[in-house]
Amino acid sequence: MTGTDAKSIEAVNAVLQRIGDAQPQPPADLWTRIEAAHDVRSRRRRLRRLAVGSMFCVALAGAVALRSLHAPSAAPEIDWQARAQALELQLLAMQHESHTPAATSVAFDADPATSELAEIDRRLQTAYEHKNPVGQLVPLWKRRSELLDALIAARREGLTLTRI
Amino acid sequence: MNRNANTDMSGLAPLTGFAQIIEASVLARAQRGDMRAFATLYARFGQPCYGLALRLTGNTAQAEDLVQEVFLKLIETIRSYRGDAPFGAWLKRMTANAAIDQLRRNKRFVDADPEAMFAAADAIEANPAQKLDAAALLQRLPTRARAIVVLHELEGYTHTEIARLFGQSESYSKSILARGLQRLHASVAESQAET
Numbered sequence: 001m002t003g004t005d006a007k008s009i010e011a012v013n014a015v016l017q018r019i020g021d022a023q024p025q026p027p028a029d030l031w032t033r034i035e036a037a038h039d040v041r042s043r044r045r046r047l048r049r050l051a052v053g054s055m056f057c058v059a060l061a062g063a064v065a066l067r068s069l070h071a072p073s074a075a076p077e078i079d080w081q082a083r084a085q086a087l088e089l090q091l092l093a094m095q096h097e098s099h100t101p102a103a104t105s106v107a108f109d110a111d112p113a114t115s116e117l118a119e120i121d122r123r124l125q126t127a128y129e130h131k132n133p134v135g136q137l138v139p140l141w142k143r144r145s146e147l148l149d150a151l152i153a154a155r156r157e158g159l160t161l162t163r164i
Numbered sequence: 165m166n167r168n169a170n171t172d173m174s175g176l177a178p179l180t181g182f183a184q185i186i187e188a189s190v191l192a193r194a195q196r197g198d199m200r201a202f203a204t205l206y207a208r209f210g211q212p213c214y215g216l217a218l219r220l221t222g223n224t225a226q227a228e229d230l231v232q233e234v235f236l237k238l239i240e241t242i243r244s245y246r247g248d249a250p251f252g253a254w255l256k257r258m259t260a261n262a263a264i265d266q267l268r269r270n271k272r273f274v275d276a277d278p279e280a281m282f283a284a285a286d287a288i289e290a291n292p293a294q295k296l297d298a299a300a301l302l303q304r305l306p307t308r309a310r311a312i313v314v315l316h317e318l319e320g321y322t323h324t325e326i327a328r329l330f331g332q333s334e335s336y337s338k339s340i341l342a343r344g345l346q347r348l349h350a351s352v353a354e355s356q357a358e359t
Binding site for chain 2: 008009011012015016018019020022023024025026027030031033034035037038041
C-alpha cells in the first residue's frame with residue numbers, strides 16, 4: 001500500500017466518520033405532520049369501516065326481505081300427518097262416548113264429509129303404495145286434518161257436516 | 165450504583181441515537197394507543213430516524229417522507245413489539261427496511277446493474293462546494309451504492325443482511341460496496357488535489 005493510498009483511506013474514513021457523527025435535525029413541524037397524517041388515516045379507516053358496515057347491513061336487510069318474499073309464511077311448519085292422527089283419535093273418542101259410527105275408512109255415503117275423508121284415505125294409500133314424494137302427501141294429510149277438524153266441531157254441536 | 169437508563173455500561177456516557185433505552189411505561193402507553201407516548205418516542209428517536217433516512221436516501225424530502233411513513237407504521241404495529249430486541253434496534257430496522265422499499269419502488273433505481281448505476285452517477289458533475297462536503301461526497305454515489313455503504317460502513321449491517329434487504333446475492337452487496345468505496349476514494353482524492 002502506497003502512502004497516497006493510506007492517506008486516501010484515512011480521508012475516506014474521516015468522511016464516513018463525519019457522516020456518521022452528523023446529527024441532521026428533522027424539520028420542527030414533522031411530528032405535527034405525522035399526527036395530522038395519522039388523524040386522516042384514522043378518519044378514513046373509520047369511514048371505510050362504516051361504509052363496509054352499512055353495506056353489510058343493507059345486504060343483510062336485502063337478504064331478509066328476499067327471504068320473506070320467497071317464504072311469506074313465517075309460521076312454523078305443521079306436521080299435518082301427526083295432527084290428522086291426533087284429530088282422528090279425538091274423533092274416535094267422541095264417537096265412542098256418543099255411540100255413533102266411526103268416521104274413518106268405512107264409507108259414510110250419507111255424510112259427504114266422511115265420504116271425502118274415505119276418499120282422501122284411499123288417495124293416501126295409493127300415494128304410499130306408489131312411493132310418491134313427501135311433497136305430494138302433505139296436501140292430503142292437511143286436507144284430512146281440516147276435514148277431521150270440521151267433523152269434530154260438527155259432532156260437538158250435533159250437526160251433520162255437508163260441506164266445508 | 166443506580167445506572168441511568170440512558171447511559172452506557174459505565175454509567176457516564178449518555179446513550180444516543182437508536183441506542184437510547186425507552187421506559188417500559190412509555191412503551192406500554194404507546195401500545196395502548198396513547199398519542200402522547202408516541203410523541204415521546206418521536207422526541208427520542210425522530211432525529212436518529214431522520215439521520216438514517218437522510219443518509220440512505222440523500223434527499224431531505226424523501227427522508228421526511230420516510231420518517232413519517234415509519235412513525236405511522238410504528239403507531240399501527242407497536243402492539244406487535246414484544247421486546248425481543250431493544251426498541252431502538254427494532255425502529256432502526258424498520259427505518260432501513262422502509263428506505264430500501266422506497267428505493268426498490270422507485271423505478272429509476274430498479275436497474276441494479278452496477279455498471280449502469282455507476283455510469284449514471286458519473287454523468288452528474290458535482291459543483292466545487294459539493295466536492296468538499298462529506299455528505300455531498302456520499303451523495304455523489306449511485307443511490308443503491310450509497311445505501312450499501314451507509315448500511316455496511318456506518319450501521320454495521322452484514323453483507324448477508326444487506327443482500328436479504330435488496331433481494332440480491334451477497335456477492336452483489338460486496339461488489340457494490342467495493343466499487344462505492346473506490347468511488348469515495350477517488351472523490352476524496354479529487355477534492356484534496358483541488359484544495
